[in-house]
Amino acid sequence: MKNTFKISALVLAFAGFAVGAKAQTSTPSTTSTTTKDGIRYSIGVDAGIPLGDFKDSHKWNLGGSVQADIPVLSNQLFVTVNAGYNNVFGKKDIGGVAGADATDLHLIPVKAGLKYFPIENFYVQGEAGAAFLLNKSDVNATKSTAFVYAPQVGVQFPVSANGNFIDAGIRYEATTKYNSAFDASKVNFLGIRIAYGF
Template identity: 40%
Template sequence: MALLHKSKSSSTSSGAKLSVGVDFGLPVGDWKNAYSIGFGGNGKAEIPVASGVNFTLTAGYTSFYAKDANKAARKAFGIDTYDGFIPVKAGGKFFLGENFYAEGELGARFGTNNSTGTAFIYAPGLGFSFPVSDKHDIDFGARYEGWSQDGGNVGMVGFRFAYKFGL
């Protein structure tokens, strides 16, 4: 029983934590016709605001790669075969159990090439945070991330694998 208590105190500890992770995205809806996969990295700060509730700030970089059928046309018009994005989000992480959490974030996504512009982001998700020591965790999360821009919406199912450490 003592191990379970230690585990809970690590995942939902009273101290701030920072994580560094890799991100994979699978386009959904109309977007899946143009892109095959997204890949990137990010950092996330977590600041406890109440028992089992953390405020989060996330920033990173993600590239989505055009499907093979679209690559030749993009090259012919001098357009990159990938689109790069910088997502910046803030939200909350709510621990529902010892290591299990629900998370919601809102923010902006900035395009880095191909005139992709800026979009509004909403991202609900679920995840697990497993302690590996008193101040270090391994974190795995899955989310739906929607991007709304100029009256249109695209989305992805995202997966994040991260190493989290106490500050």
């Protein structure tokens, strides 16, 4: 029930950004948010809610990321390169057992992919890459690197005449197992990224 409420709150927040973007846009974002060299840069805050078996041991994640969007086809299709840091907070007293605490996970995801604007300001994006686990020994993982993928939808809209913009996206992000013996060692969450671009 708690996770349903949190997911609903994320979706509503995203919808609010979408409505705000539509209301504030008078010119196509594809021209007003591109730098002179055509590359869009953004710095963002990332947050998420664990899903599946992963939610049994971890409660939420917080981090940040930097991203470059490199134009490929006009100003509609971009190659993306994204790197960041995520701290996934472990739950305390799991299953009501005092002292049964899950250790926080410290991850560095590095992804690349494509971002496509089918209509003004709205995009779909898909990325894949590697997620590096910084505290492998603390969480009894057998691997420090896992494959990560993240489909995303979002809105991007200008906030100034010189090309600065806000990029708000919601995504599903998942990794392969960090311990081949446990399905729960997969990291998967519903996340949101709010970024400032230039």
